[in-house]
Amino acid sequence: MAAYETVGVVGLGTMGAGIAEVFARAGLAVIGVEADPAALERGRGHVQRSTGRAVSRGRLTEAERDEIIGRVTFAGSLEDLHEADLVVEAIPEVMGLKRALFTELDRLCKPETVLATNTSSLPVTAIAATTGRPGRVVGMHFFNPAPVMRLVEVVGTVVTEDGVAEDVAALARRLGKTPVRVGDRAGFVVNRLLLGYLNHAAALLERGVASRDDIDAAMRAGAGLPMGPFALLDLIGLDTSREICEVLFQETRDRVHAPAPILRELAAAGLLGRKSGRGFHAYDGAGRDTPGTAPGGEPFAGTVGVLGEGAEAFAARLADAGVATAGPRDAGLVVALSPAPVVQHAAGLPHPERLVGLHLVGEEVAEVVSTALTSPGTAEAARRLVRGLGLTPVACADRAGFVVDALLLPYINDAVRMYDSGYASAEDIDAAMRLGCGYPAGPLETLDAIGLRNARDGLRALYDEYREPSFAPAPLLDRLVTAGVTSVRSR
Ligand SMILES: NC(=O)c1ccc[n+]([C@@H]2O[C@H](COP(=O)([O-])OP(=O)(O)OC[C@H]3O[C@@H](n4cnc5c(N)ncnc54)[C@H](O)[C@@H]3O)[C@@H](O)[C@H]2O)c1
Incomplete structure (x- = not known):
């Protein structure tokens, strides 16, 4: 097993600065490379503030903080990455930029160095193919904010050499993270399942099945999710959400991934969500949702x-x-x-x-x-x-599944299909959605709680009404119900 001691992080923006901090906290030497001097200073400031907060909360001593900061070289150049055992790229989500960078990293890094991309939606295989070492290129997909979120999706491609993804997963564990091992499919586990559901919520809104606030309330209070779908779309950004849906659609050609027109319309109007102050919801200067009208208080009579x-x-x-x-x-x-x-x-x-x-x-x-x-x-x-x-x-x-079942069951169905295709294990799919989205349970755990037969029958009703091919119960779900099996996870 490879021991990674020196790692490079290229791009110290939103994700890269947090990733550098995570590596340094775990005792690795970090070489940070950033193209923009202002971003470099922000990245340095981020690590200083974040570790400073840990000192004031008693989680780190001052000496430990100094050691962590001392392990990060901020103003590195790509040439400094020659000795790195692993390089994680966290530059913008633009294929041309990533390909150019990987060609350069391949030229500059020693042959054993593993090159990892933090991409959320671009094909890792296409990035790997720009290098002379495609077998040593993987995805290492951290979640935002990297120091807090425990999930890391480790993406192996069809050409990844044996042992490389395992080593990167072992490194993620050393960082205190939970790695899930997945293949190179658009959206990996979390974005694929999550954006399908969020896009469907936008489609229900457009069809007039329920209002924005009713759908958000239904998924929070009814399904126990930490945020309603429109609050979450606003947090992710409607431009980013639309782009991820587009990438999913290009791969799956499944209509449920075709970005809902309202996403395009709002994004084109500059209503991008929290970052622009307004998306589906409007936000005040402090980023809080501005409240709508309070419900009328008269009691029911009659x-x-x-x-x-x-x-x-x-x-x-x-x-x-x-x-x-x-x-x-x-x-x-x-x-x-x-x-x-x-x-x-x-x-x-x-x-x-x-x-x-x-x-x-x-x-x-x-x-x-x-x-x-x-x-x-x-x-x-x-x-x-x-x-x-x-x-x-x-x-x-008065539509099949009303709101909660109409949103929850297709999401669960997608998870069953994903599992059945061998893409990821049931444990990994559940862990990814719990840790990546803060859901109280993974989709396959939720399926057990709903009951396989109830879910299958609900999906049949949804399919009969909407005629959406992906709402038809996954063949595996249908077979398990026929066989009287009560859990996908016990197979
Ligand atoms: N923001 C998120 O929530 C999130 C979550 C998971 C994954 N990601 C992925 O992480 C990657 C980075 O996203 P981000 O949100 O941190 O972007 P960002 O724009 O905040 O940061 C990117 C940084 O890379 C720098 N950069 C650009 N080209 C460079 C180069 N050639 N060499 C060195 N530095 C360079 C930029 O100056 C910038 O500071 C993307 O692939 C994105 O899809 C983002």
Whole structure:
């Protein structure tokens, strides 16, 4: 196994400065190379501030801080990288720049040096091919901010020599990171699964299934994710998000990766997200989301009729909350606990405009579904009822999967397909999404919690409605349900 002691970092911008710090903290000698003198000073300042904070929090002694800083040579030149055992490139995401740099690194570094790229979306194989040592070129994909995020995707290509990706993964462990080993496919694990889901959220918004705030609230409170999809798109940047989707689409030719038109429109208007002060959300000077209007506080008044599976238990919950119930023909508000189409329950009701669907998601969210016949007053009354029960209402249209299932199930399905193709192990896929995105569970763990049959049936309903080929249940999921297997991970 190769012992890496001296590493080079080329490009000390957002990612490179953090990566240099991570290496130095782990005891490696670091040679930093930066083309822009101002960026070089920012990179140096970053490492000084970051280690200084660690001293003030008691995590490092002053002597340790001085040692860490002493291990980094900031103003290195590419020639200084001759002795490096490993060089990590973190220059802008532009293929021409990366190829030119790798040709140069190949010329200047000793033959054994491993050359790694931190690219998020460019093909590592194409970068490797510009060198005379394609077998010693890998991806080492850190996440932002590098000193904090534990995940590193280690990307091997079809020509990577045996042992090289393993050595780089071992180095990542030495840095205190969790490496996942993947092949060279667009987006690797995290961006491929994440951007597919985020792009789909933008498509649901464009189709008018639910509002920006309702979709964000549904995925936070209903699916337990740390951020809603539009808040996250704003954080990543709508220009970057659109570019990653484009790269995914070029490889997969899957319509779900074709950037949603709204991403292009907002990006073209300069509404790039947090970095420009406005994207899907608007941000104040301190980068905080400016709050929308607070929900109305009036309590629900009137009678409720309940239809569908679990009606009795829900009526009992209403009675406990002091809400009067009545028969569906007489009630002022009729809720159907039902999958889409909710409107099927309208037939036979004397007042179909009083009907909404109600879908409870987890402990905190109820999707409030308006059919084509629901009156605006009914939808508002249902939202008040839901708030009175201590739940977050998510207003949405009468479409398969409503909001949460429509977003979660295709993402899980993509993860099952990714696993089934042998691209990454189930543990690595789950670890990548937990550590790379801060999700409470990985997609295959979430699949077990939902139940394979429920997920398969939900995907069938989504496919039947939207006719999106990638919503059709992954063949593996279908087979496991048929075989009565309850976990992809136990295979
Ligand atoms: N920003 C993120 O969240 C993030 C996360 C993971 C991966 N990445 C990837 O990391 C890479 C760097 O991204 P970033 O956000 O840090 O970019 P950045 O623009 O903040 O930093 C790039 C730095 O490289 C320098 N540079 C350009 N050409 C150079 C050269 N030939 N030699 C030396 N220095 C050079 C620039 O002056 C700049 O300081 C990209 O491939 C990006 O896709 C970014």
